[in-house]
Amino acid sequence: MKGYKLKINGNDYKVVVKDVEGSTAEVEVNGTHYHVEVERPTAQVSKTPKLVQVATVPSSDSHQATAKTAAPGAASAVKSPLPGVILDVYVKEGETVAVGQKLLLLEAMKMENSVEADHAGKVTAVKVSKGDSILEGAVLVIIE
Numbered sequence: 147m148k149g150y151k152l153k154i155n156g157n158d159y160k161v162v163v164k165d166v167e168g169s170t171a172e173v174e175v176n177g178t179h180y181h182v183e184v185e186r187p188t189a190q191v192s193k194t195p196k197l198v199q200v201a202t203v204p205s206s207d208s209h210q211a212t213a214k215t216a217a218p219g220a221a222s223a224v225k226s227p228l229p230g231v232i233l234d235v236y237v238k239e240g241e242t243v244a245v246g247q248k249l250l251l252l253e254a255m256k257m258e259n260s261v262e263a264d265h266a267g268k269v270t271a272v273k274v275s276k277g278d279s280i281l282e283g284a285v286l287v288i289i290e
Contacts, residue, residue, distance in 0.1 A: 221290040222265060225283050230254030232278045237287065241269045249287050250274070263289060 152159045164172040169184045234251040237243060243263045252259045271288040274280060 221288055223285045224249060224261060224264060224287045224289060226280050226286055228254035229282045230280060232274050232276055232280065233258065235272060235276055237269050237272060239269055239272055243269060243289060261286060265289060
């Protein structure tokens with residue numbers, strides 16, 4: 147039920163729309179009831195919103211640091227998940243790392259985040275050093 151205050155040619159009208167079904171509406175104008183025909187049918191508005199659940203695809207990884215597509219022996223760049231500042235670097239070029247091993251510590255949004263190896267291999271390049279400011283997606287370490 148919706149109420150309106152209308153002014154037509156200087157006259158005030160209090161209009162209450164009681165019910166609308168298809169092209170017919172029941173209204174009350176200044177206390178008098180009318181059944182009126184609506185020029186174009188109105189869509190029924192549901193009081194309860196319709197919720198739609200989007201299908202999600204579950205991750206196939208058992209551990210967050212496990213690589214999804216890295217092939218053994220293929221060089222892979224470990225990139226920054228967030229913009230921030232490098233607080234510490236735990237690996238050096240030539241060092242062998244395992245899956246999930248901490249590579250460096252990144253401060254982002256006043257929180258410390260550990261960046262871990264996504265696959266095992268040999269560190270061929272460390273592209274950042276302590277104190278560097280980096281952007282999201284910047285290459286941090288290359289593991290072969």
